[in-house]
Structures are given as structure tokens and as C-alpha cells.
Amino acid sequence: MDQAAPSSGKDDALVLERFLPYRLAVLAHTVSGALSTIYRDRFDLTIPEWRVLANLGREEPSSSNRLAERGSMDKAKVSRAVARLTEAGLITRETDSRDNRLIVLRLSKRGRSVYQRIAPLALAWEADLLEGLGDEERAALDAALAKLQARAEALKGEAGG
Amino acid sequence: MDQAAPSSGKDDALVLERFLPYRLAVLAHTVSGALSTIYRDRFDLTIPEWRVLANLGREEPSSSNRLAERGSMDKAKVSRAVARLTEAGLITRETDSRDNRLIVLRLSKRGRSVYQRIAPLALAWEADLLEGLGDEERAALDAALAKLQARAEALKGEAGG
DNA sequence: TCGCCCTCGTTTTATATGAAACGATCGAGA
DNA sequence: TCTCGATCGTTTCATATAAAACGAGGGCGA
Numbered sequence: 001m002d003q004a005a006p007s008s009g010k011d012d013a014l015v016l017e018r019f020l021p022y023r024l025a026v027l028a029h030t031v032s033g034a035l036s037t038i039y040r041d042r043f044d045l046t047i048p049e050w051r052v053l054a055n056l057g058r059e060e061p062s063s064s065n066r067l068a069e070r071g072s073m074d075k076a077k078v079s080r081a082v083a084r085l086t087e088a089g090l091i092t093r094e095t096d097s098r099d100n101r102l103i104v105l106r107l108s109k110r111g112r113s114v115y116q117r118i119a120p121l122a123l124a125w126e127a128d129l130l131e132g133l134g135d136e137e138r139a140a141l142d143a144a145l146a147k148l149q150a151r152a153e154a155l156k157g158e159a160g161g
Numbered sequence: 162m163d164q165a166a167p168s169s170g171k172d173d174a175l176v177l178e179r180f181l182p183y184r185l186a187v188l189a190h191t192v193s194g195a196l197s198t199i200y201r202d203r204f205d206l207t208i209p210e211w212r213v214l215a216n217l218g219r220e221e222p223s224s225s226n227r228l229a230e231r232g233s234m235d236k237a238k239v240s241r242a243v244a245r246l247t248e249a250g251l252i253t254r255e256t257d258s259r260d261n262r263l264i265v266l267r268l269s270k271r272g273r274s275v276y277q278r279i280a281p282l283a284l285a286w287e288a289d290l291l292e293g294l295g296d297e298e299r300a301a302l303d304a305a306l307a308k309l310q311a312r313a314e315a316l317k318g319e320a321g322g
Numbered sequence: 323t324c325g326c327c328c329t330c331g332t333t334t335t336a337t338a339t340g341a342a343a344c345g346a347t348c349g350a351g352a
Numbered sequence: 353t354c355t356c357g358a359t360c361g362t363t364t365c366a367t368a369t370a371a372a373a374c375g376a377g378g379g380c381g382a
């Protein structure tokens with residue numbers, strides 16, 4: 001009576017530290033924060049800019065729309081990233097000759113150089129992050145994340161209706 | 162020559178879709194987006210507000226500082242969430258009699274009622290999200306996320322120096 | 323007691339975000 | 353050819369975010 005009961009005592013109580021959506025949000029935030037210092041301090045790039053660069057590094061040329069799809073970003077975010085990367089001289093823009101709505105984006109020479117310097121750093125950092133996990137654990141993580149992503153998208157569709 | 166080579170051809174190339182920091186960010190974003198519709202549409206709460214409520218539901222009373230620690234939020238975010246929850250009548254504030262800097266936060270009757278209605282919904286949604294995973298997969302995911310969280314925090318400390 | 327540094331929570335400031343409005347362009351069909 | 357609806361990318365607008373400045377207290381040592 002003299003102390004508030006900590007929840008109802010059931011063991012299915014909601015404990016934030018064990019709640020998956022919360023854990024994913026915190027982990028993603030921590031990881032993004034740590035990794036983004038590399039992009040920012042050493043290359044003066046934001047994460048959306050890095051995503052654009054990474055996609056152009058693999059598939060070139062590309063359009064803003066396609067970059068948005070491939071990088072899970074909305075078109076406004078891509079538009080800003082592309083504008084800044086263009087200004088920084090890392091990518092080039094030209095309108096598509098067949099469809100004037102489309103913009104043909106390519107890495108510039110400098111842009112490709114920057115990409116080729118960041119990519120190994122990013123992969124090395126990822127390897128560091130995964131250091132404590134064995135092959136099986138990594139495979140299990142990989143599979144679980146894929147399932148969760150698919151399921152989350154399905155649930156999102158339901159709720160949105 | 163007539164086509165840009167897709168990366169260097171090495172199989173350790175950086176593919177965003179397989180890059181763990183990217184996958185975590187996308188998954189967390191999808192999950193938060195889907196789940197937040199529950200908080201927003203049905204209870205008019207933001208995620209930081211929900212985190213405050215969830216923590217108070219388990220540990221009461223609490224201070225803003227403690228809520229920030231327990232909910233992985235900065236103090237500004239907590240301050241705003243607390244202000245709005247107070248205005249909405251879901252929590253009560255009083256200054257600590259022994260230390261006038263501290264604020265003693267408690268769920269109001271309505272606040273507790275809201276918490277007790279949201280918690281089962283949140284847990285049910287989480288169960289839906291995990292639907293496709295068996296017990297072993299869940300345990301593996303749980304372990305992997307814990308390791309990654311610890312490792313990410315360690316790496317963050319290094320880089321920040 | 324005074325002076326100093328620390329902590330707590332709020333507010334300010336600059337920036338990031340995404341939904342929506344927008345202008346320009348395209349393609350299909352009358 | 354001339355609409356009309358759809359698509360592409362930009363910009364606007366309202367909101368969210370976090371770092372830093374801030375004011376109010378507290379606690380310890382001189």
C-alpha cells in the first residue's frame with residue numbers, strides 16, 4: 001500500500017528494455033550515430049548523401065526516383081542529398097534526353113574516388129560491429145531481420161488502411 | 162567500355178541492402194512507423210510520450226532525468242513529452258521536497274488507465290511482428306541484438322574521442 | 323557564511339524531416 | 353491536335369530533433 005505496485009505482477013508485462021520495437025529503435029540510433037561520425041568527420045557527408053553515393057557506386061546512372069526506392073528514402077530527402085552532392089562536385093546531373101522529367105545522375109571522378117574510399121571503411125566498421133557473432137549467429141540474425149522487415153511492412157499496410 | 166562497371170566485381174562490395182547499419186535503420190523506421198499509428202490514432206501520443214508512460218507504468222514515481230536514461234532519450238525530448246502529458250492530464254508533477262531541482266512524476270488515474278489499455282495492444286502488435294519466428298529464432302535474435310547494442314556503444318565511444 | 327562547481331530541467335537555436343502543394347513534362351485517348 | 357490524368361523532382365510548411373545556452377538549486381570546502 002505504501003508503494004506503487006510495479007505493474008500488475010504478470011510476467012507478460014510490458015518492459016521497454018525487452019520490447020522489440022524499442023530495442024530496434026535504440027540499436028539503429030546507436031549504430032547510425034556511431035557510423036555517421038565517419039561520414040561526417042572524414043567526408044562531410046550526411047547519411048542520406050552516403051546512401052545516394054553508395055547506390056550510384058553500384059548502379060550508374062540512376063534517377064532520383066530510383067535512388068529513393070533503392071535507399072528507402074522519400075523523394076524530398078533524395079532531392080536535398082542530390083543537390084548538396086552536386087554542389088560538392090561529387091555527382092553530375094543532366095536531364096534525360098528522352099524524358100525531360102528524369103534526371104540522369106552519375107558519380108563524378110571525385111565522387112567515385114570518395115565512394116571508393118568510404119566503402120571499405122564502412123565494411124570494416126560493419127565487421128567490427130559483428131565481431132562478437134559467429135557465422136551461425138550472423139546467419140540467424142540475417143534471416144530474422146529479413147522476416148521482420150517483411151512482416152513489418154505487411155503490418156504497416158494493414159494499419160494504414 | 163560502353164557501360165559503367167558495377168563496382169569492382171569483388172564479392173565483398175558494399176551492397177546497401179546487405180549492409181547491417183542500413184538494414185537496422187530501415188527496419189526500425191518501418192516498425193516505428195507502423196506501431197506509432199496505434200499510439201497516435203488511438204491515443205494521440207507520440208513515441209517519446211509513450212516511452213515516458215511506459216516507464217512510469219513500471220516505476221513510479223520517477224524524475225525526468227531517470228526517464229531519459231531509461232528511455233534512451235535526451236532530456237529535451239523528455240521535457241517536451243512530460244509537458245504535453247501533464248497538459249493532457251495523464252501524469253502529475255510536483256517538485257521534490259528534499260531537492261527542489263527534481264520533479265516527481267507520477268501517472269494520474271487517467272494516465273494509468275491509458276497505459277493499461279496501450280500495453281496489451283503494444284504487446285499484441287509485437288507478437289504479430291514476431292509471428293513468423295520460432296522460439297529458437299527469437300532467442301537468437303534477442304542474443305544478437307544484445308551483442309550488437311553493446312558493441313555499437315563501445316564503437317561509438319571510440320569514434321567519439 | 324561565501325564561493326565555486328556540479329546537477330536538474332527548460333528554452334533557444336539550427337538543422338532535419340516528411341507530407342503536401344507545386345510546376346513541368348509525359349503519354350494515352352478523344 | 354487537344355485535353356486529362358499520371359509521373360518526376362523541387363519547394364514549402366509544419367513539426368521533430370539534438371546540442372548548447374540558460375536559470376535555479378544543491379553541496380562541499382575554505
